[in-house]
Each structure stands twice: as C-alpha cells, then as structure tokens.
Amino acid sequence: MKKDNSFSYKTKTKVIGVGGGGSSVVAEIANRVPRANFVVLNTDYRALQAIPRNISKVQFGKKMTNGLGTGMNPDLAEAAAQEEKEKIKKILADQDLLIIVSCLGAGTGSGATPILAKIAKSMGIMTYGIFTLPFDFEGKKKMEIALSSLEKIKESFSAYTVIPNERIFKIIDKNTSLKESFSLINKKLADDLKGLIEAIYLPGLINIDFADLKTILQNQGKLTFLNYLEIEKNNIEEGVKKVVTNPLSLYDISGAKGILYNISGSADLQLSEVSGISKLIGDLANRKAKIIFGISNNLKAKNKIGITLLATGCEEEEEVKKEKPSKKKIKINNRKSALEVKEKNKETEEKIKEEEDIWETPAILRKNNNGN
Numbered sequence: 001m002k003k004d005n006s007f008s009y010k011t012k013t014k015v016i017g018v019g020g021g022g023s024s025v026v027a028e029i030a031n032r033v034p035r036a037n038f039v040v041l042n043t044d045y046r047a048l049q050a051i052p053r054n055i056s057k058v059q060f061g062k063k064m065t066n067g068l069g070t071g072m073n074p075d076l077a078e079a080a081a082q083e084e085k086e087k088i089k090k091i092l093a094d095q096d097l098l099i100i101v102s103c104l105g106a107g108t109g110s111g112a113t114p115i116l117a118k119i120a121k122s123m124g125i126m127t128y129g130i131f132t133l134p135f136d137f138e139g140k141k142k143m144e145i146a147l148s149s150l151e152k153i154k155e156s157f158s159a160y161t162v163i164p165n166e167r168i169f170k171i172i173d174k175n176t177s178l179k180e181s182f183s184l185i186n187k188k189l190a191d192d193l194k195g196l197i198e199a200i201y202l203p204g205l206i207n208i209d210f211a212d213l214k215t216i217l218q219n220q221g222k223l224t225f226l227n228y229l230e231i232e233k234n235n236i237e238e239g240v241k242k243v244v245t246n247p248l249s250l251y252d253i254s255g256a257k258g259i260l261y262n263i264s265g266s267a268d269l270q271l272s273e274v275s276g277i278s279k280l281i282g283d284l285a286n287r288k289a290k291i292i293f294g295i296s297n298n299l300k301a302k303n304k305i306g307i308t309l310l311a312t313g314c315e316e317e318e319e320v321k322k323e324k325p326s327k328k329k330i331k332i333n334n335r336k337s338a339l340e341v342k343e344k345n346k347e348t349e350e351k352i353k354e355e356e357d358i359w360e361t362p363a364i365l366r367k368n369n370n371g372n
Helices: 019-032 045-049 074-083 085-092 108-122 140-153 165-170 178-201 210-217 233-243 271-284 335-344 346-356
Strands: 013-018 037-042 056-059 097-103 126-133 159-164 224-232 258-264 290-296 304-312
Touching (some): 013 085, 013 108, 013 178, 019 108, 037 085, 126 140, 178 258, 178 290, 178 304, 210 304, 258 271, 271 290, 271 304
Parallel strands (some): 013 037
Antiparallel strands (some): 258 304
16 A cells, blocks of 8 residues: 655755765765765865765864874774764764765774764664775785774664675676776665665655664664665566675675565566565565565666665674685584684684685674674
C-alpha cells in the first residue's frame, strides 16, 4: 500500500569529509548525490582551497597547526578538534543523519573523526561512517594508525562501512593509472550513496522513509554493507548475486541482522520481477534478519532495474579472505585460536605466513557489536 506523503517530514542529511582523503572523496561525489548538504573539514588551509565552491569548507585547529596539515600525527588532529568542539557542534546541529567519510591512516582523518563521532552521539544524531583503509604499500605504520582510529570510532557511530583500498585490485588491471584507481573507488561510493539517499527521499509505490532507515541502522549491528547496482532485466538472478556481494567489501550480507533494500525501475516494472528479486535477497539473507523494502519508478532505462541494498550487523562469523598474488587462499575457521597462536608464538605464525600466504581480517572487523 502506498504511504500518504502529504505531510511527510523532510529528512536533513549532511555528508562530511574529514581530512584530505575524506575531503577528496566528498568533492568527487557531491555533484552526483542530490538532496544532501556537503561539508569538508580540514586543518590544511591550502588543501581546502582546492575543494569546489558548491561544498562548504571548514578549517579547524589553526592555532595548533598554523593552517597546515597534521602529517601522520592523529594526536595533533584530535587535540585540534577537541579545541574547536563548539565550531564542530554548529556544523553538526539540526541534522537527522550524518554520513561521515574519512580515509584512515594519516593524521587529520584518523584523529579528528573519533571526536566528530563523539560529539554527534552526544547530540543524539544518527551517524553512518564510511572509512577506507590504506593500501598495503603505504606501510604498516599507516595501517596501525587506521585500525587504532577505527577502534575509537566504532563505539560512537550508529553504523559504519569499511573499504580497504587494497580491494581496488579486484576491479582494475595492471595498466590502470593511480588517479583512475582512486576515482573508481570514489565513483562506487557515489553510486552507493546516491542510491541510498534517493531511496529515502524519492516517493515510490512503496516508500522507504527515515524511520525505516533508522530502524535498520540502529541496534541491528554496526558493521554495514552498502551496494547499488543496475541489473539487466533478462538476467535478474545473476544481477542479484552481484548486488549482495561487493568486490570492494571484505564482507557480504550473509550474517546481517537488518536489511533495507529499494527496487527502482521504469513505469513497466513488473510484479513478477519485484517478487523474484525479493525472494532471491530473502533466500541469501540471514533468516532472522529484519527486512524492509521499497519500490520506486525513477529509473528511465526500460531494460534495467536498480537495486540499493543496505545491510547492518554484518558480523565476522563469515569467512573473510584475501587473494595474494599467488592466489592461494586459506579459510580461517577459528579466528580466536588463530589470534592466540599469534600472541603466544609469533615465530610460528611468521613461518606459517611465509609458507601459506595467510592474510587475516583486521581484528576490528572481527569483533561483535559489544566489542567482545
């Protein structure tokens, strides 16, 4: 039954990029994601000048950094954000949903993002974070900073998505330029956010509203999967399989506790197509998952169907692995014992890694909602 939107509340959504990396992502996606306000926060005055004019730019920490960046010093960025809490509160105020984008591993994003999250939480604002992790070639120190920041962040956010930059090698070839590689990540993020925001804002045959989003993002589990794809009508089954897995994600919807999805098509969207998609998603999801869906007619292409899928509580019971150049894969079925081995006998673990090319999911992505 179509909901009556005569007096529907207009959700206020703000997308915030923190630090140089987060600001670059937001700058690239701002023109492609309507119905949201965009802000970037940075200590680096010169970097802010490169941001397009349609995005609000906020400099903080001028006294501590002299208008420069923070290098790889997240403590400096944290102190700068703490010092300007009142300025940050004004930026976050009067919003229903904050989408905070940060590239973890350097100074500003890693240090300031946890402060923003705490402030937003104290103000009762729902927050969804999207964070990237450094490439392997950037070194262990950057990854340590990124994971330390993520550990601080996770308790304050309503939900968050983690995208390791290293996953870009799943969708590019060796001849792809560095600039194009980063742009592909940003484009994918833009598509996913556009799909989510349109699902909330645009009217449909069955509407998804902010209350539905709130139900899924809160109390269902924090680790979140987001994907938007346009699939071919003549190959719906294969299309849905691609929707529920994302090459840039370490995890899929298998263990999700809450799922929200929106199906968008042209005016000739058929009931059988909607039914088929819904059944496929339902079959692939956790049977105990809370599922909310919507249907809209805002896609012009008659031979395609757009699907936006948001899944929360994608916890780490699922097998997560990464391919090395050797393409040798090992499933880690007992992560607790693997961690015990690491702690008790580092030499043995190093030998195993040399022989078998094991890559373990960062510990932060293996913890449950309570951080246990």
